[in-house]
Amino acid sequence: MVNTMDKHRIFTSDYISNAVNDIKKIKPDYSLLLDLYERIFIEQENSRNSISQVNPLVLTESISEKSKGQFPLVDISQLIIDGESSEKLFMEICGILLTAGNGVTESVRRAVDALESQTLRAKELFSAFIGGDESFLAIIAEKFNIDIQVLRFLIYNSLKPSLNMFSQGISGSLDEEKEWGEGFCPVCGSMPELSVFEENGKRSLLCGFCGYQWLSKRIYCPFCGNTDHETLQYFEIEGEEEYRVDVCEKCCRYIKTLDMKKTSRLVYLPLENVSTPYIDVRFKEMGYKAGNTVIE
Ligand SMILES: [Zn+2]
Numbered sequence: 178m179v180n181t182m183d184k185h186r187i188f189t190s191d192y193i194s195n196a197v198n199d200i201k202k203i204k205p206d207y208s209l210l211l212d213l214y215e216r217i218f219i220e221q222e223n224s225r226n227s228i229s230q231v232n233p234l235v236l237t238e239s240i241s242e243k244s245k246g247q248f249p250l251v252d253i254s255q256l257i258i259d260g261e262s263s264e265k266l267f268m269e270i271c272g273i274l275l276t277a278g279n280g281v282t283e284s285v286r287r288a289v290d291a292l293e294s295q296t297l298r299a300k301e302l303f304s305a306f307i308g309g310d311e312s313f314l315a316i317i318a319e320k321f322n323i324d325i326q327v328l329r330f331l332i333y334n335s336l337k338p339s340l341n342m343f344s345q346g347i348s349g350s351l352d353e354e355k356e357w358g359e360g361f362c363p364v365c366g367s368m369p370e371l372s373v374f375e376e377n378g379k380r381s382l383l384c385g386f387c388g389y390q391w392l393s394k395r396i397y398c399p400f401c402g403n404t405d406h407e408t409l410q411y412f413e414i415e416g417e418e419e420y421r422v423d424v425c426e427k428c429c430r431y432i433k434t435l436d437m438k439k440t441s442r443l444v445y446l447p448l449e450n451v452s453t454p455y456i457d458v459r460f461k462e463m464g465y466k467a468g469n470t471v472i473e
């Protein structure tokens with residue numbers, strides 16, 4: 178039985194490639210996009226081995242107090258990242274995108290030039306992103322003529338392994354067997370990007386920022402806390418019984434749910450959202466909003 182919440186699972190390059198291939202067989206139209214993500218995800222998993230300095234060794238009193246209540250353990254601005262390995266990963270992801278030769282190439286090339294000539298420092302980008310300094314990012318994007326979404330994509334994906342490892346490290350102070358009663362991530366307070374029905378029938382939510390996964394109530398809108406079954410419903414996706422989309426009529430938001438009992442392919446959770454953009458298009462057209470919008 179596969180439990181997607183098993184933190185000790187290690188995802189090798191082969192595993193990720195096989196998981197991508199399984200999806201490509203079902204969705205050949207997305208092959209090019211999935212090839213890019215395959216390489217990015219592999220670099221991210223590899224990068225975890227070189228990360229240091231993100232282990233929150235000092236469990237402060239305020240954090241141990243917080244773990245008892247209904248507050249996230251930290252603010253996003255308190256997340257610790259490994260600048261050096263993130264910078265290395267930034268350049269690797271740029272390299273991957275440059276070979277793709279698509280619409281983002283020009284922006285990526287300019288980001289690489291700015292970093293290589295040291296007119297731009299990766300560490301400044303990372304602190305602005307973590308600190309929520311959107312105006313700094315906007316100024317940089319304009320100054321170097323880099324598309325802001327591309328810049329955010331590069332920064333976020335470079336930081337992701339650090340964020341994951343930080344949240345894994347600090348989550349030891351949470352009672353992980355218990356359902357978390359809030360819709361936001363118990364570690365960083367961000368909204369979930371995916372919902373999962375595990376094979377044991379439990380529901381979990383995956384943080385759209387730090388990647389932490391927590392147990393949730395089954396009938397529940399994470400975005401507004403609604404538990405009224407009259408205003409919560411789900412839609413099945415034609416031809417893809419492994420997915421359903423849970424929507425809340427109160428706050429008009431949706432979340433994709435992967436049902437592990439109904440899938441027989443290899444599952445690598447970060448792939449689920451990026452391989453289902455057509456679901457987002459459809460539900461946005463129906464008037465619902467995505468729950469998590471770190472990267473559009
Ligand atoms: Zn989180």
Ligand SMILES: [Zn+2]
Pocket residue numbers: 398399400401402403425426427428429430
């Ligand atoms: Zn809601």
